[in-house]
Structure formats: structure tokens, C-alpha cells
């Protein structure tokens with residue numbers, strides 16, 4: 683259920699700068715073209731994402747890159763201020779995440795898969811799940827400066843695919859549905875290219891533009907599985923207390939694909 687008096691609002695709640703672009707960038711551009719208000723929040727500013735800069739330097743650089751990427755999409759950007767490899771689902775961090783989410787007031791949240799390749803992603807997923815539940819609870823206080831009010835509704839919660847589509851044991855995690863992102867792949871890659879520090883780092887390491895090429899490869903794999911050129915996958919959180927109506931599936935109707943292989 684959404685508030686019909688305003689455009690629907692989707693928040694990508696991810697661990698690090700560039701996760702939203704890599705995992706669901708194509709979906710975000712589809713929703714943008716449908717008139718949705720979009721936001722991207724990252725738990726950290728990517729403060730460990732460099733072999734040459736100090737933590738403070740790379741943090742500043744990556745915040746600016748994340749903002750530029752969000753600007754390219756036409757999305758709001760916020761950072762919860764947690765630290766790389768120290769994202770944990772504890773009370774202090776939850777208060778920061780809920781505060782940021784309340785400020786955006788989403789109808790739909792997409793976060794990481796509960797099982798993923800690194801703990802930061804899994805804990806970000808747990809934080810986002812708890813935060814969605816707490817957003818509309820007026821007695822849940824975030825104890826932040828000038829706190830935003832509780833939201834009216836619990837947002838629908840979706841999970842992106844884990845990186846490379848597998849969990850930490852290498853087991854395949856299948857999406858509930860695929861979204862054909864063939865028409866938005868180039869936008870996604872252009873948005874991703876705003877993360878220049880990460881692209882240059884991988885390019886220096888591999889000698890090729892691996893940053894963009896691996897994103898293209900992963901989408902091509904999902905495309906092969908679902909009978910289109912490029913795709914991204916999602917699962918919906920269907921547990922008690924969360925909206926169960928297939929909001930995104932209905933919105934993206936003509937782009938929704940099932941597994942064909």
C-alpha cells in the first residue's frame with residue numbers, strides 16, 4: 683500500500699557506495715522513467731576502498747562519487763556514517779539507519795540479500811530489515827539531532843541478489859523474479875562509472891575495465907537465465923508484518939521475467 687497523494691518512493695539501502703548501482707542500477711532507471719522518487723543510502727562512505735589514499739581521503743572522495751552517481755540518476759543520497767567491515771546490526775547503528783530512512787520516508791526498500799559474500803552486506807540487510815519494521819513505530823526513538831517523525835506505513839521490503847548470485851558457501855541464491863534491464867544497462871554502467879576511484883583501482887589491478895565489464899557480465903548471466911539480454915533479480919520479504927502485495931512486480935509488469943533455464 684502506498685500514499686496515493688504523492689509519487690511512490692523507493693530507497694536502496696546498501697552497505698557501500700556503488701552496491702546499488704551494481705546490483706539494481708537497471709531497475710532504478712526503469713522506476714525513474716515511471717515517475718518514482720528514488721533515494722540511495724549507504725551504510726558507509728567506503729572508507730577502506732583504497733590502496734593509496736588515507737581513510738579520510740577515500741571517504742571524502744567516495745561520498746562525492748556516490749552523490750554524483752545519485753545525481754546522474756536523479757536520486758537523493760544519504761550516508762549513515764558507519765565504517766567499512768564494521769557494519770553490525772546493533773542498537774546504535776539501527777538508530778542511525780532508521781533516522782536516515784525516516785528522512786526519506788520510502789514506500790519500498792531494496793537492500794542486500796540476507797546471505798551474501800561478505801558480512802557487511804549481510805549486516806546491512808539485517809539493519810534494513812529491522813529499520814523497515816521500526817520506521818512507523820512512534821515510540822522508537824533514534825536519539826539523533828532533530829529526529830524525523832515516524833513514517834505512516836511499513837515499506838515493502840525487497841532483497842537484491844547477492845554478489846555473483848551466490849551465498850558465502852558458493853550456493854546459488856535464486857531470485858523470486860527477474861527484471862529485464864536491457865534498455866537501461868547503458869545508464870546503469872554510466873552511473874557506475876561515476877565511482878571513478880573504484881573503477882581506476884580495478885583497472886590498474888586487472889589492466890582492463892573490469893569494474894564495468896563484471897557488472898555487464900553479471901547482468902548478462904541473469905539475462906541468459908530469463909530469456910533476455912540483460913537482467914537483475916529480486917526477492918520480496920514476505921514475513922508477517924511486511925507488505926505482501928507485489929508492488930514492484932506490478933509496476934515493472936512488462937519487464938518481469940521468470941527463470942527459463
Ligand SMILES: [Zn+2]
Pocket residue numbers: 697698701803
Ligand atoms: Zn558492498
